[in-house]
Amino acid sequence: MTTTVVIIIALAIYVAVYLLYGRRVARDIVKIDPKRQTPAHKLYDGVDYVPGKWPVVFGHHFASIAGAAPIVGPIVALAWGWVPCILWIWFGNAFIGAIHDFMALTSSVRYDGKSIQWISGEVMRPRVSFIFSIFVYLTMILVVAAFANVVAGLFIGTPSVATASLLFIAVAVLIGYLLYWKKLNLVAMTVLGLVLLGAAIALSGVIPLALSKTTWMVILGVYIIVAASLPVTILLQPRDYLNAYLLIAFLVVGGAAFLFLNGPMTWPAFTSFNAPAIGGQPSPFWPTVPLVIACGALSGFHAIVGSGTTSKMLDTESHALRIGYGAMLTEGFVSTLVVAALGVFGLTVAGVAAADVGAAGWKALGIGVFSESYAMGANAVFGMSVAFGTTFASLVVCAFALTTLDTTNRIARFAWGDIFTRGVTSEKTRQSGAFKFFTSKWVAATIAAALGLYLANTGELYSAMWAAFGGANQMLAAIALMTSCIWATNVLRGGKRCLVTLIPALFLWVTVAAAYIWYIITMAGIVNSLTLVIMGIMLVLSFFLLYEFIVALKKGPKKA
Amino acid sequence: MRLQSVWDLLKGFGSGLRYQSTEYVEYELREIENIFSLLLVGSFIGIPSPPSNISIRVLPYLAREMYVMGRKARDMDDISGEVFGLFID
Amino acid sequence: MGKGGVGKTTCAAAIALSLSREHRTLIVSLDPAHNLGDVFGTPLSGKAKELRTGLHALEVDMEQAIKDYLKESAGKLKDMYGYLKAINIEGYLDTIRLSPGIEEYATLEEMEKIISEGEGRYEVIVFDTPPTGLTLRVLALPEISLIWGRRLIKLRKEILSRRLAIEKIQGEKKFVLDGKEFELPSRAEKDAVMQELLSYMEEVGRVKKLQTDPERSVVMPVMNPDSLSLFETRRALNTLKSLSMPIGNIVVNKFSGKKEEVEAITRAETELGRPIRKVPLLEEEPVGFPAIESLSGYLRAEEWLPGKKNDA
Numbered sequence: 001m002t003t004t005v006v007i008i009i010a011l012a013i014y015v016a017v018y019l020l021y022g023r024r025v026a027r028d029i030v031k032i033d034p035k036r037q038t039p040a041h042k043l044y045d046g047v048d049y050v051p052g053k054w055p056v057v058f059g060h061h062f063a064s065i066a067g068a069a070p071i072v073g074p075i076v077a078l079a080w081g082w083v084p085c086i087l088w089i090w091f092g093n094a095f096i097g098a099i100h101d102f103m104a105l106t107s108s109v110r111y112d113g114k115s116i117q118w119i120s121g122e123v124m125r126p127r128v129s130f131i132f133s134i135f136v137y138l139t140m141i142l143v144v145a146a147f148a149n150v151v152a153g154l155f156i157g158t159p160s161v162a163t164a165s166l167l168f169i170a171v172a173v174l175i176g177y178l179l180y181w182k183k184l185n186l187v188a189m190t191v192l193g194l195v196l197l198g199a200a201i202a203l204s205g206v207i208p209l210a211l212s213k214t215t216w217m218v219i220l221g222v223y224i225i226v227a228a229s230l231p232v233t234i235l236l237q238p239r240d241y242l243n244a245y246l247l248i249a250f251l252v253v254g255g256a257a258f259l260f261l262n263g264p265m266t267w268p269a270f271t272s273f274n275a276p277a278i279g280g281q282p283s284p285f286w287p288t289v290p291l292v293i294a295c296g297a298l299s300g301f302h303a304i305v306g307s308g309t310t311s312k313m314l315d316t317e318s319h320a321l322r323i324g325y326g327a328m329l330t331e332g333f334v335s336t337l338v339v340a341a342l343g344v345f346g347l348t349v350a351g352v353a354a355a356d357v358g359a360a361g362w363k364a365l366g367i368g369v370f371s372e373s374y375a376m377g378a379n380a381v382f383g384m385s386v387a388f389g390t391t392f393a394s395l396v397v398c399a400f401a402l403t404t405l406d407t408t409n410r411i412a413r414f415a416w417g418d419i420f421t422r423g424v425t426s427e428k429t430r431q432s433g434a435f436k437f438f439t440s441k442w443v444a445a446t447i448a449a450a451l452g453l454y455l456a457n458t459g460e461l462y463s464a465m466w467a468a469f470g471g472a473n474q475m476l477a478a479i480a481l482m483t484s485c486i487w488a489t490n491v492l493r494g495g496k497r498c499l500v501t502l503i504p505a506l507f508l509w510v511t512v513a514a515a516y517i518w519y520i521i522t523m524a525g526i527v528n529s530l531t532l533v534i535m536g537i538m539l540v541l542s543f544f545l546l547y548e549f550i551v552a553l554k555k556g557p558k559k560a
Numbered sequence: 561m562r563l564q565s566v567w568d569l570l571k572g573f574g575s576g577l578r579y580q581s582t583e584y585v586e587y588e589l590r591e592i593e594n595i596f597s598l599l600l601v602g603s604f605i606g607i608p609s610p611p612s613n614i615s616i617r618v619l620p621y622l623a624r625e626m627y628v629m630g631r632k633a634r635d636m637d638d639i640s641g642e643v644f645g646l647f648i649d
Numbered sequence: 650m651g652k653g654g655v656g657k658t659t660c661a662a663a664i665a666l667s668l669s670r671e672h673r674t675l676i677v678s679l680d681p682a683h684n685l686g687d688v689f690g691t692p693l694s695g696k697a698k699e700l701r702t703g704l705h706a707l708e709v710d711m712e713q714a715i716k717d718y719l720k721e722s723a724g725k726l727k728d729m730y731g732y733l734k735a736i737n738i739e740g741y742l743d744t745i746r747l748s749p750g751i752e753e754y755a756t757l758e759e760m761e762k763i764i765s766e767g768e769g770r771y772e773v774i775v776f777d778t779p780p781t782g783l784t785l786r787v788l789a790l791p792e793i794s795l796i797w798g799r800r801l802i803k804l805r806k807e808i809l810s811r812r813l814a815i816e817k818i819q820g821e822k823k824f825v826l827d828g829k830e831f832e833l834p835s836r837a838e839k840d841a842v843m844q845e846l847l848s849y850m851e852e853v854g855r856v857k858k859l860q861t862d863p864e865r866s867v868v869m870p871v872m873n874p875d876s877l878s879l880f881e882t883r884r885a886l887n888t889l890k891s892l893s894m895p896i897g898n899i900v901v902n903k904f905s906g907k908k909e910e911v912e913a914i915t916r917a918e919t920e921l922g923r924p925i926r927k928v929p930l931l932e933e934e935p936v937g938f939p940a941i942e943s944l945s946g947y948l949r950a951e952e953w954l955p956g957k958k959n960d961a
Contacts, residue, residue, distance in 0.1 A: 045627065046825035055569045059576020115640030180585070180814045186578070232584035233814065241581035304640055414643050582815045589811040596804050610797035611790060613754045614849060616722040621841040623831045624824040
């Protein structure tokens with residue numbers, strides 16, 4: 001089995017699924033109607049609600065959902081061997097993840113651009129919206145924990161990446177200044193930015209920054225707060241922009257490299273069902289793999305992106321499949337590349353034997369192993385220097401991780417506020433000083449960041465934190481799927497055909513709930529008890545969700 | 561013809577990325593337009609705000625700002641729609 | 650300026666009368682409860698009426714002033730009609746009529762109008778003001794307007810700079826509503842809002858300058874010789890000081906020599922820090938020219954100058 005074969009199979013499966021399955025769902029369940037006015041037309045205002053050509057919307061949507069997660073997930077999941085991973089990436093994506101993205105997008109389009117959270121409160125009961133906010137907030141804490149861990153791990157493992165990342169921030173600030181304050185030409189600044197980035201990567205090997213994990217946590221904490229306080233044009237905006245180009249380069253180089261490499265997959269195809277993937281503990285493939293491989297196969301956050309911004313840009317419903325379903329499949333492709341890279345070079349780079357993988361005492365690979373594997377592939381096909389390639393790949397992961405880290409601040413703030421707005425309805429309480437204090441933006445953001453960093457610092461094994469984050473994210477996906485299912489059944493009146501949504505929704509719920517239970521039992525003593533508490537809260541909330549779901553299902557479509 | 565489509569696709573993709581470079585700024589712009597409107601309209605309903613004669617003079621030119629204010633008020637129960645999607649990645 | 654009933658109008662009339670011998674004087678009543686005509690014994694209207702050589706008088710019709718003010722605003726708002734078409738324009742105007750501050754704006758605007766029209770025609774303008782509360786709010790308006798104006802300009806600049814950044818990257822966008830296109834200005838020179846704000850600041854700035862210039866305006870507080878009157882006058886003076894308005898002598902009206910009154914006056918002298926001019930309580934109400942004449946003897950009107958404009 002070689003990488004070329006794997007990639008070709010991936011492409012074949014995705015294309016087939018798109019044509020045979022996706023189109024069927026679009027036609028029969030969602031009942032795509034090219035003539036129906038989308039919000040971009042209905043609420044057209046020339047500025048925010050503007051229909052875009054589908055490649056534009058695709059580019060935008062894809063850039064929004066792409067991140068570090070499709071890369072990190074597979075790295076951890078390879079403990080089970082590469083075949084189970086790839087099967088989840090292919091089929092979990094096609095039948096659950098991409099459907100989830102697609103239906104979140106289409107339901108949002110039908111509801112005038114409202115978010116999946118709003119729709120969930122609409123098709124089920126308002127309580128679900130409230131639960132949604134809580135999950136978002138908890139996810140934010142765990143995101144900080146998981147991603148801070150990833151970043152710190154990378155920085156410690158490969159100090160030159162730290163330098164490169166800091167230089168990247170500097171470049172972003174410079175470009176931000178030139179582009180938004182001096183208002184220089186966009187194309188010129190893009191080129192300049194990318195050139196500087198290339199230089200930064202090349203130079204970073206010269207001045208590696210080696211610091212301790214706790215120090216990095218503090219630095220990351222400062223970074224999060226500073227990034228949130230600065231005007232967006234100084235850091236966030238330009239950095240986001242440059243990130244997108246990094247991603248393209250990463251994909252193009254990686255895709256071409258491993259497609260043409262034809263390297264043999266030396267990584268074990270299958271180790272055991274209970275390989276120690278998470279936190280070094282035997283982890284049953286089902287139900288835990290969704291917690292490990294989120295983006296790339298299935299991710300709750302995509303629903304938020306699709307229903308938040310993308311739905312306002314859709315020109316016609318017939319583009320929804322390409323964008324909602326298609327973008328997710330593309331991300332699955334990214335994860336496939338990761339598996340391919342590690343499949344070929346993982347053993348060599350990590351210096352382990354095939355028999356060690358997934359054996360007792362197995363610890364999840366460091367992200368750096370992936371970066372180097374990627375670089376070796378690029379080197380084999382394009383002759384790119386391995387050092388440069390490694391730093392480049394690591395930088396891509398870091399850059400996205402950092403983006404995620406500082407945006408959690410803002411999301412946490414809003415989610416927190418949302419929770420209190422929905423949860424506290426008595427006017428009297430709302431006027432009280434305590435309420436005002438708790439809903440102040442600093443409290444919200446600081447708590448999330450502080451807790452997250454604390455968790456990251458105390459957690460030894462990043463895979464455990466990663467799985468916790470995955471758990472939160474996937475329950476969001478479950479809510480989104482449940483919402484889509486109710487929407488299809490009750491509003492669209494799909495009848496029996498809606499099993500296409502019902503089965504994934506229930507399957508996902510059962511899987512995630514079971515995973516929570518497994519996690520709480522197995523990780524006790526290994527992770528911080530705060531993590532367990534959070535998982536516990538989420539488990540309880542999951543049951544509320546199930547109840548609401550069943551209530552809504554029982555209610556059925558309104559009598560015509 | 562096929563090649564043209566591919567080129568269009570790439571261009572479109574790039575355009576999508578270009579949007580990424582202004583998302584945050586556009587969001588902030590809407591926020592400030594909202595506040596600006598609220599301040600000016602507030603004078604008519606007794607919220608501490610500029611003297612209403614400023615409002616009356618300036619209001620005729622504020623179609624966009626008033627629209628943003630109205631939309632924000634309408635979408636206040638759907639923060640996810642406005643905010644969350646923007647800030648992921 | 651003073652509480653209702655202290656005798657502002659009478660004192661104002663007296664001062665105007667005595668000043669009119671040497672200077673062309675206009676006395677204006679801004680008090681919605683007009684007494685000026687009664688005091689002079691002649692009916693007055695919104696047009697300046699010559700009472701004597703060198704003395705003109707008018708009573709501002711506040712109702713009409715407010716109506717005019719609103720009509721002007723309505724004209725401007727009709728431009729927005731497209732956007733507001735869901736709202737009944739007439740109803741909108743009614744809301745404005747009731748919104749807080751309309752009386753103040755209209756009053757201020759009337760004063761500005763009278764001052765600018767009176768430029769050159771009169772050397773002295775005496776304003777008989779409404780009761781203290783309203784008057785203070787009117788006098789504070791320019792300062793408040795300036796503060797808000799600055800804030801709004803700052804916000805507007807933020808809007809414009811962001812629009813410019815977006816425009817440079819994404820090209821110009823037009824805002825579309827119900828098929829109608831609107832420009833989205835991104836530069837101050839092309840932004841009607843900014844231009845309005847700036848010219849507003851300029852106009853208000855001129856008024857503020859005028860009202861704080863001791864060479865050109867002065868406020869004359871009128872009080873009665875009792876503690877309540879004293880308290881109110883003191884509070885009013887504090888406000889006036891914070892607005893940097895020049896304050897003239899203080900008139901204590903209706904003084905009848907009683908012991909408590911003398912005490913009150915002494916306290917007034919120390920607490921208020923301005924010279925006091927006493928005016929006795931007259932046996933008969935001072936109505937008609939002869940009575941006003943005798944009153945003016947107590948007021949030494951010339952002390953109120955230099956100044957082309959006076960408030961009473």
